[in-house]
Amino acid sequence: MTDAPLLYSPEVAEALAEDRPVVALESTIITHGMPYPQNLDMAREVEEVIRVIGATPAALAVMGGRIHVGLTDDSLHQLARTPPDEVMKLSRADLAVCLANGRTGATTVAATMICAHLAGIRVFATGGIGGVHRGAEHSFDISADLQELAQTPVTVVAAGAKAILDLPKTWEVLETLGVPVIAYGQDELPAFWSRSSGIPAPLRMDSPAEIAAAARMRARLGLPGGQLVANPIPEADEITQSQILPVILRALDEAEQQGIAAKSVTPFLLQQIFHLTGGKSLTSNIALVLNNARLAAEIAIAMTNPA
Ligand code: PSU
Ligand code: MN
Numbered sequence: 120m121t122d123a124p125l126l127y128s129p130e131v132a133e134a135l136a137e138d139r140p141v142v143a144l145e146s147t148i149i150t151h152g153m154p155y156p157q158n159l160d161m162a163r164e165v166e167e168v169i170r171v172i173g174a175t176p177a178a179l180a181v182m183g184g185r186i187h188v189g190l191t192d193d194s195l196h197q198l199a200r201t202p203p204d205e206v207m208k209l210s211r212a213d214l215a216v217c218l219a220n221g222r223t224g225a226t227t228v229a230a231t232m233i234c235a236h237l238a239g240i241r242v243f244a245t246g247g248i249g250g251v252h253r254g255a256e257h258s259f260d261i262s263a264d265l266q267e268l269a270q271t272p273v274t275v276v277a278a279g280a281k282a283i284l285d286l287p288k289t290w291e292v293l294e295t296l297g298v299p300v301i302a303y304g305q306d307e308l309p310a311f312w313s314r315s316s317g318i319p320a321p322l323r324m325d326s327p328a329e330i331a332a333a334a335r336m337r338a339r340l341g342l343p344g345g346q347l348v349a350n351p352i353p354e355a356d357e358i359t360q361s362q363i364l365p366v367i368l369r370a371l372d373e374a375e376q377q378g379i380a381a382k383s384v385t386p387f388l389l390q391q392i393f394h395l396t397g398g399k400s401l402t403s404n405i406a407l408v409l410n411n412a413r414l415a416a417e418i419a420i421a422m423t424n425p426a
Contacts, residue, residue, distance in 0.1 A: 123237045124218060128189025131177045135239055140174035140419035142412065143235035143243040143273070146190075146225035149178075149199050150206045151386040152246065153401060154393070159199035161405045163192070165244070165412045172416035179234045181209060181217050181224040188238045198225065208382050210263045228275065229267035232345060241334065241422055242274045244415035246408045247281035247311045248347065250289030252384060253371060260384065261292065269296035273345045274334050276415040278352050278407040279309040279316065282360075283367055283388045286316055294321065299337075299346040301330065303414065309351035312358040312403050320349065327414065331421035350414050356406035358399060366395045 127135070134141050144165060149158045166176040178190040180198060187194065198206065207217050207224035211233060217224035226234055228248050235243050249262025268275065280289045290308065293300050302308050302320030310316035324330050330348055337346065351357075370391035379387045392400045 121237050124185045125238055126185040126187050127238070128177075128187070128191065131175055131189035134175035138423055140416065140423045141177050141240045141242075142169050142174050142415045142419050143231055143238070143240045144176055144178040144412075145228060145231040145243070145245050146178060146180040146198055147208055147227045148246055148408070149195070150201060150225040151203045151208050152389055153404065154390075155200050157401055157405065159196060161408060162195050162199060164405075165408060168409050168412045169244075169416045172413060172420070174416040174419045177235075177238070177240055179226045179231050181207075181214070181222070181226070184218055184221045186218070186234050186237070188234070188240075198223075203386060211267060212263065228264040228277075229262070232267045232271040232273045232275065235273050236271050241272070242276070242415050242419040244276045244408070244412040246277065246404055246411070247279060248275065248277045249385060250280035250284040250286070251292055253283075253285045255285060255288065258380070260381070265289070265292050265296060265298070268293065268298040268347055269344045271345055272334075272338065272343065274330065274348060274418060275345055276348045276350055276411045276418065278311050278411060279349045280311065281385070282311045282313065282363060283370070283385070283392070286310060287318060290318060290321070293347065296344075297342070298344060299333065301333070301346060301348050303348055303350040305351055308349050310360060311407070312352065312363050312400060313360045314351040314354065314357050315360065317360075324348075327417035327421040328426050330418050331425070334422065335425065348414065348418070350407075350411050352403060352407040353410055356403045358396070358403050363392075363396075363400075366392055366400075369395060
């Protein structure tokens with residue numbers, strides 16, 4: 120069907136051949152989103168959570184000229200311990216170059232959606248999507264993740280957009296692009312580390328079956344693009360908006376003073392916030408990723424067993 124250089128792990132190949140549920144996972148969150156060794160623990164736990172629910176995890180990364188669909192524990196370990204500056208952070212723009220040059224690359228939300236779709240996977244779990252950065256009216260820094268949601272048919276489960284972004288502008292752009300933004304189980308959009316954002320959700324759904332049915336209907340209508348499921352972080356793990364906002368503002372200040380730009384912005388801010396919260400932001404980040412993996416596995420199951 121596709122001429123793309125895909126290399127499936129035996130486990131993922133078998134699951135897809137038997138039409139069993141598979142959940143795609145990104146690798147930028149491992150290489151550029153969290154420090155070692157917590158990133159490795161997170162990656163392993165996410166896979167475990169997905170298996171326990173009855174789906175197969177497929178972590179995606181580019182190595183040796185191929186898109187790996189499903190990573191061995193050795194590959195996960197190797198990615199997790201490689202310094203961020205030695206791994207390409209891949210979005211739509213970089214994917215082909217990385218493959219053609221035989222370099223190692225970690226997939227962002229955008230690149231993971233592209234690779235998942237090529238591999239025949241319809242659901243993907245992550246932490247938070249990229250979006251419109253604060254000050255984008257000057258920097259024009261808007262993540263390619265948003266455009267990808269508009270064109271690639273994969274359901275992405277995230278805890279909203281990362282709160283370091285300009286959230287109202289991010290949701291506006293998604294609306295313009297025609298991306299369904301679905302809050303899971305609440306009327307308000309979550310804000311990554313916090314359950315509430317003060318922004319009403321454009322759409323709300325309360326079950327994996329509804330989300331699977333909406334994806335099927337979109338395909339029947341011939342509408343391109345995916346959907347974003349915004350899944351609130353569990354209460355026990357949240358950092359409230361009033362606690363995290365001053366920290367975000369300090370991190371943004373630091374980024375500006377150091378002249379951080381382009382692809383480095385997101386990793387830099389996450390690292391600053393990690394230090395400023397004494398590690399609490401990372402604990403929350405891991406908790407929300409696990410929570411998203413659980414929901415994504417349930418959606419993948421609902422997609423393979425239409426009601
Ligand atoms: N979510 C996280 N941590 C991350 C990311 C998402 O919890 O590190 C990554 C994702 O790969 C996302 C990327 O696609 O950050 C966005 O980067 P940018 O703003 O440069 O598009
Ligand atoms: Mn950017």
